[in-house]
Each structure stands twice: as structure tokens, then as C-alpha cells.
Amino acid sequence: MSVPLLDVENLRIALSQGGKSYGAVEDVSFSIAPGETLGLVGESGCGKSITALAVMGLLRPPLSLGGGRITLEGGDIHDLPPAKLRQLRGKRIAMIFQEPMTALNPLSTVGRQIAEMFVLHAGANWSEATDRAVEALRQVHVPSPERRVKDFPHQLSGGMRQRVMIAIALACSPDLLIADEPTTALDVTVQAEIVDLMQELCAAKGTAILMISHDLGLVANMCRRVAVMYAGRIVEQQAAADIFDRPRHPYTRGLIASLPRLGARVAHGRQRLQEISGVVPAITAFPAGCRFSPRCQRATDVCQSNDPPPTPLPENGLVRCHHHG
Amino acid sequence: MKFRANLYIGGAFFATAVIVGVLAPVIATHDPVFDANLMNAEIPPGWEYPFGTDAQGRDIYSRVVHGARISLTVGLVAQCINSIIGVTLGLTAGYWGGWWDDLVSGLTNLMLAIPSLIFALAIMAILGPGLVSLLIALGLTSWSYSCRLARAQVLSLKSQGYVQAARILGYSDLRIMFTQLLPNILGPLIVIATLGAGGSILAEAALSFLGLGIRPPYPSWGSMLSDAREQITTAPWLSIFPGLAIFITVLGLNLLGDGLRDILDPQSRERTS
Numbered sequence: 001m002s003v004p005l006l007d008v009e010n011l012r013i014a015l016s017q018g019g020k021s022y023g024a025v026e027d028v029s030f031s032i033a034p035g036e037t038l039g040l041v042g043e044s045g046c047g048k049s050i051t052a053l054a055v056m057g058l059l060r061p062p063l064s065l066g067g068g069r070i071t072l073e074g075g076d077i078h079d080l081p082p083a084k085l086r087q088l089r090g091k092r093i094a095m096i097f098q099e100p101m102t103a104l105n106p107l108s109t110v111g112r113q114i115a116e117m118f119v120l121h122a123g124a125n126w127s128e129a130t131d132r133a134v135e136a137l138r139q140v141h142v143p144s145p146e147r148r149v150k151d152f153p154h155q156l157s158g159g160m161r162q163r164v165m166i167a168i169a170l171a172c173s174p175d176l177l178i179a180d181e182p183t184t185a186l187d188v189t190v191q192a193e194i195v196d197l198m199q200e201l202c203a204a205k206g207t208a209i210l211m212i213s214h215d216l217g218l219v220a221n222m223c224r225r226v227a228v229m230y231a232g233r234i235v236e237q238q239a240a241a242d243i244f245d246r247p248r249h250p251y252t253r254g255l256i257a258s259l260p261r262l263g264a265r266v267a268h269g270r271q272r273l274q275e276i277s278g279v280v281p282a283i284t285a286f287p288a289g290c291r292f293s294p295r296c297q298r299a300t301d302v303c304q305s306n307d308p309p310p311t312p313l314p315e316n317g318l319v320r321c322h323h324h325g
Numbered sequence: 326m327k328f329r330a331n332l333y334i335g336g337a338f339f340a341t342a343v344i345v346g347v348l349a350p351v352i353a354t355h356d357p358v359f360d361a362n363l364m365n366a367e368i369p370p371g372w373e374y375p376f377g378t379d380a381q382g383r384d385i386y387s388r389v390v391h392g393a394r395i396s397l398t399v400g401l402v403a404q405c406i407n408s409i410i411g412v413t414l415g416l417t418a419g420y421w422g423g424w425w426d427d428l429v430s431g432l433t434n435l436m437l438a439i440p441s442l443i444f445a446l447a448i449m450a451i452l453g454p455g456l457v458s459l460l461i462a463l464g465l466t467s468w469s470y471s472c473r474l475a476r477a478q479v480l481s482l483k484s485q486g487y488v489q490a491a492r493i494l495g496y497s498d499l500r501i502m503f504t505q506l507l508p509n510i511l512g513p514l515i516v517i518a519t520l521g522a523g524g525s526i527l528a529e530a531a532l533s534f535l536g537l538g539i540r541p542p543y544p545s546w547g548s549m550l551s552d553a554r555e556q557i558t559t560a561p562w563l564s565i566f567p568g569l570a571i572f573i574t575v576l577g578l579n580l581l582g583d584g585l586r587d588i589l590d591p592q593s594r595e596r597t598s
């Protein structure tokens with residue numbers, strides 16, 4: 001395997017609250033090769049987004065880096081002085097968000113916001129940057145980009161705004177794009193277009209993607225490998241095809257079983273969708289032993305007392321369960 | 326396209342005040358200070374003296390016209406100083422937080438607790454009377470309102486997606502403050518500043534009345550009002566005209582601020598065009 005672009009090793013993110021420190025994210029390791037797409041899946045509050053923030057070096061109190069290493073092409077991100085780290089953001093690692101409605105400055109034209117990236121990171125002057133902004137809008141398939149650069153965000157639809165966000169994020173051809181639920185706030189028809197666009201542009205620019213989502217179907221489509229997070233830990237990591245065919249962790253199974261399937265009703269009659277009972281435990285009240293044990297149908301005594309160690313699977317995969325199989 | 330009544334009427338009122346101030350020596354019919362003649366004291370408004378005369382027989386019209394210079398200078402310059410101090414402190418305190426925020430908030434509370442007029446009096450007492458010390462005193466004493474407003478606005482904007490996005494896209498702190506935060510908090514700050522400019526005009530009046538502002542016999546609207554208070558029943562024109570001048574200027578400033586806020590917000594610009 002070639003040198004990974006991004007390597008996260010034993011990441012721990014500490015949450016300090018009332019003088020105590022809790023591990024919001026613990027023992028998270030994954031790596032992304034240049035141009036690869038990794039999916040990070042999990043329920044709300046399982047630590048996906050703060051993992052992304054840690055990768056950008058943007059943890060703010062009460063969150064802090066509690067241990068582990070995050071390296072970009074071999075260099076530790078958290079060793080960099082703030083100014084260097086800032087140059088990294090936007091230029092080498094970019095990010096798009098769930099809410100295209102609020103992620104654009106309402107007082108500035110979209111052209112200016114795209115152009116700002118060229119001025120900031122590529123040292124372009126404003127007129128040159130504006131020309132390049134038109135080009136960037138054309139790349140994300142915004143019709144009549146010459147006219148659209150003068151538009152304000154509120155004049156664009158949600159899908160258009162997400163396109164603009166993609167144009168901003170990919171303006172400087174970053175090595176890694178972190179997409180934090182990029183399609184959650186969009187109409188289903190627009191979702192597919194946005195995902196296609198992201199894949200097309202990233203393939204053209206050789207940009208790797210860290211796709212954060214709770215949508216297993218979307219992740220299965222986009223990614224070669226998938227990591228499933230639960231309560232601050234990666235509980236299973238496998239190739240996308242394998243994770244659907246042979247899910248090892250009960251949580252992954254639960255997630256897959258809870259997806260509605262086309263044709264299932266015809267084959268098996270009307271059935272209730274499977275759910276995973278219970279809720280994700282609060283960070284301050286993680287159970288002892290396996291963190292999934294209170295919700296797990298297969299839980300035994302050992303699950304409640306012992307934390308399951310990660311078991312390696314083929315192709316750099318892992319599963320964290322006493323009863324995987 | 327909607328006619329922006331606020332902007333135009335406010336602009337017209339304020340522009341009138343400014344033009345009157347600038348052209349004062351040309352449009353005044355008498356000397357505002359030295360044309361005293363006790364024989365003409367307290368003449369009601371008429372052809373000879375359109376706004377009447379005061380207790381010393383000086384032409385109120387000429388004094389109001391000349392007073393515009395001092396009142397507007399004090400109002401605008403003092404408010405500019407206030408706004409610059411307040412916005413700088415509020416913006417940085419809200420954005421950076423931590424000990425700097427604690428310090429600025431403490432200072433703001435302190436400033437709000439001390440009556441600003443008393444504080445201005447103390448500064449004036451040290452610096453001595455005069456226009457420059459008046460500007461310094463008023464400019465240093467009421468920045469707490471814009472500071473609080475700026476800080477509160479920044480606190481709510483800081484969690485907005487685009488401010489977060491700017492950080493993630495590698496903007497420096499100063500760049501975020503100037504390109505993302507400041508333009509978005511400018512609307513309410515301008516409205517507060519226009520109100521504050523009116524307040525400064527009135528504060529100048531109070532200080533002049535206490536003998537620490539503009540020294541008599543030079544006219545400012547505030548000092549004219551103070552002088553007129555004893556004759557308010559016998560010679561109301563003494564207070565009506567400088568009062569009217571303050572009213573029109575402050576109203577103009579407020580309408581102008583309102584109109585500017587509309588212009589600075591692209592969404593409402595969209596609605597009205």
C-alpha cells in the first residue's frame with residue numbers, strides 16, 4: 001500500500017466538563033490513500049463531526065486533542081504552528097457542510113466568496129480571482145456562471161448553494177475533501193446530482209474524500225471502504241461491499257436491517273422495519289465494557305465487563321465485538 | 326422600485342444641517358457673537374429677525390446657523406470615536422472570548438455603571454474646557470453601547486455556518502472579523518451610531534450648560550437651549566429654534582440610519598427593488 005494521504009492513529013478527543021475529562025472519541029484509527037473515498041458512518045452524536053474538526057486542527061474548548069496522531073503525508077498536523085495550519089485549511093484540506101443555507105456569507109456575492117479562496121491561498125489578485133471564480137462555477141455546472149457570480153446566496157436554491165460550497169471547497173484543488181453530511185439538507189433528487197458532482201470533480205482533481213454521513217446507502221455507493229462509528233469508537237471497518245454482505249458488528253447489522261428495501265414488501269408481505277432499540281449513551285455516561293452492550297441483543301456478561309479489543313479483518317478492516325462472526 | 330422614503334428624507338434633513346453648517350458664514354445675516362444690542366433684546370420672530378433675538382439682542386437665526394458647526398462636529402466626531410472604540414473592543418471580545426472578553430465586559434459594565442456625564446465631567450475637569458477636550462470626553466465615555474451590541478452580535482454570528490466555514494477554509498482571525506463578521510453586524514451598529522450622534526449633541530448641550538463645554542458667547546445648539554431655559558414662557562422662540570435644529574438633525578440621522586440599514590442588507594434590498 002502506498003503512503004497514506006491522511007493517517008489518523010489512536011485519536012482521542014477529550015471533552016472537559018465540570019473539571020472532569022471524558023473521552024468523546026477514543027482509539028479511532030483510519031487512513032485515506034490519495035484519491036480514495038472513505039465513508040464514516042454513525043448516528044448523531046457518535047463523534048463523526050468532531051473527528052473531522054480534529055483532522056482540520058480546529059478543536060476548541062471544551063474539546064481538545066487527548067492523544068493520538070493525525071498526519072497528513074507524514075507530517076503531524078498538531079505540530080504545525082497556527083499560521084501553517086491555517087494555510088493548510090482550504091488549500092490542502094477543505095470541507096463542505098450539511099447546511100448550505102448558512103454556510104455562505106449572506107452579505108457577499110458568491111463570486112466574491114469563491115474568488116476569496118484564490119486570493120487567500122493562490123496569491124491571485126481580485127480581477128484574476130474573479131475570472132477563476134466564473135470558471136469554478138462552470139465546473140460545478142451552475143448555469144450562466146457569468147451572471148451567477150454577482151448573485152447573493154439568498155438568490156440561489158439549496159442545491160445551487162451546495163454547488164457553490166463545492167466550488168469554494170475545491171477551488172484550490174485540495175488533497176482531501178471532508179464532506180460532513182453534504183446532502184442531508186437537500187431534496188432527494190438534488191442529492192444524487194450533488195454526490196455525482198463531488199465524485200466527478202474529486203476524481204478529476206485527484207482529491208480524496210472523507211465522507212461523513214448517517215446514510216448507509218449513500219456511503220455504500222460512493223466509498224470503497226466504510227468505517228462505522230458508535231459512541232466515539234470505530235466499531236467496524238471494512239470494504240464497502242463486504243460490510244453489506246457480511247456485517248460483523250451487531251450495530252452494523254442493526255443499521256443495515258433498519259434500511260427499507262425495495263421489493264421486500266412484495267417478497268415477505270407487510271413488515272415492521274427493524275430498529276435498534278435505545279439511544280446512544282451520553283458521553284458522560286458511557287457504560288463499562290462494550291459501549292453497545294445496553295442496546296445489543298447478543299450481549300452477554302463478558303460484554304458488560306470487558307471492553308472488546310479490535311479484531312483485525314482482511315484488507316485493513318477491524319471489528320470491535322466479543323461475538324463478531 | 327420602492328421609494329426609499331426613510332433614506333431620502335433622513336438624508337435631506339441631515340444634509341441640510343451639514344450644508345447650513347458649512348455655509349454658515351455666508352447665510353448668516355448677523356454676526357452670531359458680536360452683534361449684541363440690548364435695545365433689540367428678545368424681539369419675537371419677524372421680518373428683521375426671522376427667528377427672533379435673544380436676551381442680549383443677538384440674532385437667533387445666525388446663532389442657530391453657526392451653532393450647527395459646533396453641534397455637528399461634536400455629534401459626529403464624538404460618535405465616531407465611540408463607535409471605533411466600541412466596535413473594536415466588542416468585535417474582538419466576542420470573537421476571541423476568554424480573558425480578553427472578561428476584561429472588556431468588565432470594563433463595559435464599569436462604564437455603564439458610572440454615569441457617562443459624570444465621567445465626561447471628570448475628563449473635562451482634567452483637560453480643561455474647549456472643543457478638543459469636549460470631543461475626547463464625549464468620545465471616551467459612551468462606547469459601551471456599541472461595544473455591547475457588537476459583542477452580542479458577534480457571539481450569535483460566531484456559530485453561524487459561514488463563520489465556521491471561513492475558519493475551516495483557512496481565513497485568519499482578522500480576515501474573519503473584517504470580511505465575515507463586521508459587514509454582518511454593521512446594520513444595527515449604524516443605527517446605534519446615528520442614535521448616539523444625537524445623544525452626543527445633547528451631551529454637549531449638558532456639558533456646555535455646566536460651563537465645561539463650548540465657552541459662551543460662542544453658540545452651540547445645546548448651550549443656546551441652556552441659556553433659553555429661564556425665558557421659556559416669556560420668549561419661547563429662544564428655545565424653539567435651537568430645539569427644532571436638534572430635532573431635525575437627530576430625526577434626520579435616525580431616518581438615515583434606518584435607510585442605510587435597509588441598503589446594507591441584501592435581502593431587504595432585494596425586496597424593495
